[in-house]
Amino acid sequence: MPDLVKITLPDGSSKEAERGTRIADFVKEQIGAGLAKAAYFAKLDAEPVDLARPLDRDARIEVVTTKSPEAQEVARHDAAHVMASVVQRLYPDAQVTIGPAVEDGFYYDFARDKPFTPEDLERIEKGIAEEIKADHRFVREEVSMEAALELFGSKGETFKVEIVKDIAAKGAKTLTLYRHGDWVDFCLGPHGPSTGRVGVVKLMSVAGAYWRGDPKNPMLQRIYGTQFFDRKALEEHLHRLEEAKKRDHRKLGPALGLFAFHEYAPGSAFWLPHGTTLFRVLRDAMDRLVRANGYQEVKTPLLFNKRLWETSGHWGKYRENMFLVVDKETGEDLPLDERCNQSLKPMNCPSHHLIYKMGKRSYRELPLRYFTTDVLHRNEASGTLGGLTRVRQFQQDDSHIYLMESQIQDEVARIVGLMKQVYAAFGLPFSARFGTRPEERIGDDALWDRAEEALRVALERLGLPYEMNPGDGAFYGPKIDFAVTDSLGRSWQLCTIQVDYAAPERFDLTYAGDDNTEHRPVVIHRAIYGSFERFIAILTEHYAGAFPAWLAPVQARVVTVSDRFDGWAKAVLERLLAEGFRAELDGSSDKLGAKIRDAQIAKVPFALVVGEKEVEAKAVAPRRHGGQDLKSMGLDAFVDLLRKEAAPPF
RNA sequence: GCCGACAUAGCUCAGCCGGUAGAGCAACUGAUUCGUAAUCAGUAGGUCCCCGGUUCAAUUCCGGGUGUCGGCUCCA
Known part of the structure; x- marks a missing residue:
């Protein structure tokens, strides 16, 4: 009497197989050779597994073929393994670290003193093609943590040892290894059947990356690559990249006379006549919209004494990003640090709070909505600057709304209404992300509880689908970020709505309530375009420079x-x-x-x-x-x- | 800021082993007067990113700086 297990197919039918049959054989013999050929991995009771896994229990099976994006993700991880094995064969001094699949491809980080050159990449790419041709099977194996430590320790893989120790510390007793040829790495899996099934791999670039993303850690060398199951798909991908390059606002902007940069002002745009027109059209439209919705425009100074930033908390939490300015009257004998007692504003909020405080406020005035497009400066690290999407000088369509806690939900709904109207006008679909309290923050936990709750309720009430983004809030309050998807399917963060309980405390903002006592208002920070700079960059790429008539600098x-x-x-x-x-x-x-x-x-x-x-x-x-x-x-x-x-x- | 690559005419790019630069497009001038994605000819245009060094001689080799690009980190 054979020992049988019952395997249920996605259509609900079931088959029997001898216990221990490999999934690959089961699929080939009992479902069909075509599916077996296309299969990349499988899911047993929704758990992703290798095709070589034996059927050891009754289970539901789902075969994932190379047509599926999930298979591509697995194959890209396979490609990362293959690349790492080739790198270690060609460059034995390279230590391996991690190598996940990412959007559009994969990367692998190596520790090595000498950087990889473009010639190295060519060599590695050739090696990968050979490794794929050799068609080594991916073999899964489970070992004890001790054996794993011993294995990677003996190879001198200090980073791997560190990861194994971390995993052990989390309580794992065994580790899954995957081998192909004579190379081994540990990895949750699953993997494809063999290197021969990985398809075509192309290496894209090398870049530095800190171990675990922390600048205090050693710098690793990250090799980016991409993988497709057939050459045609790879070529289409490369073609898409070319198309995206043609739309790049950094190329189109100067070519269309929109804006330009100069090395004397890195990170700050020159607005050329056409770009200035576009900027003004966008601004005029936003001006009309907010005026019709009860906002009042204000303008405040660009340069402020540091006492403002001490009050707001920026001096402590944000000084790194501020342009400090010397006051010539503070005495030349003082250290530069102390002479820089003023700063260009990196945000508008504190100065709006000052306007709020310039008069006694009544609950009848609330919500009080200030709008501005004042120029802001942030001293971004030089290596992060790029085109109009990351600049040092920019203008937001910024508002601060002072209101009673009971008004938050209505106000958030109003803002989202405006936002929908604006994004629809550009044909930009959007999605929401809810950022909660970060580690670096001001204000006590009770305030954060209330602020997060208010935003959450507002979101639920609107029926807006959203993703959680724990720890991504501003240091003064939680936020909802809205990201739009452009015509090339890329996602951009634009609008933000932040609820702030902390600033009213710090600035001692009050209003007289209907009970004739003083109350604390809440502040909502919001922007819809985000910044004009980034928004124009996105629109330029979205329309490929061919703006609709209402925006076009020349109609x-x-x-x-x-x-x-x-x-x-x-x-x-x-x-x-x-x-x-x-x-x-x-x-x-x-x-x-x-x-x-x-x-x-x-x-x-x-x-x-x-x-x-x-x-x-x-x-x-x-x-x-x-x-x-x-x-x-x-x-x-x-x-x-x-x-x-x-x-x-x- | 860190790692790497790159920087030649307004743009796209050539320029070998060190001997002070060239094309196409654009610009300008002239001819042409034309019906839906390039008319012809001519002219002009260069701190070969900047500062040093090596050398008889540096766009070229070396060092430093600046900027840009790809990433890390951060974010509107």
């Missing part, structure tokens, strides 16, 4: 068939400018084809062709960016069309 360009038609072309231009549109004329002696091409490259929404027919009919022949050729139409008709398209959507 229409008149192009003449020949300069015989300049007269009417100039009349068209003047009419458009008089209507308040942003228009220009290409009066060069180029041929029409070249002018159309130039207008395309400049990504102007409308090229207005003016030739003999148009002169006679007092018309223009608009051509949309992208190639759609509209029929010749009267100038009035086009003005109407543009007026509609150029109307701000909020």
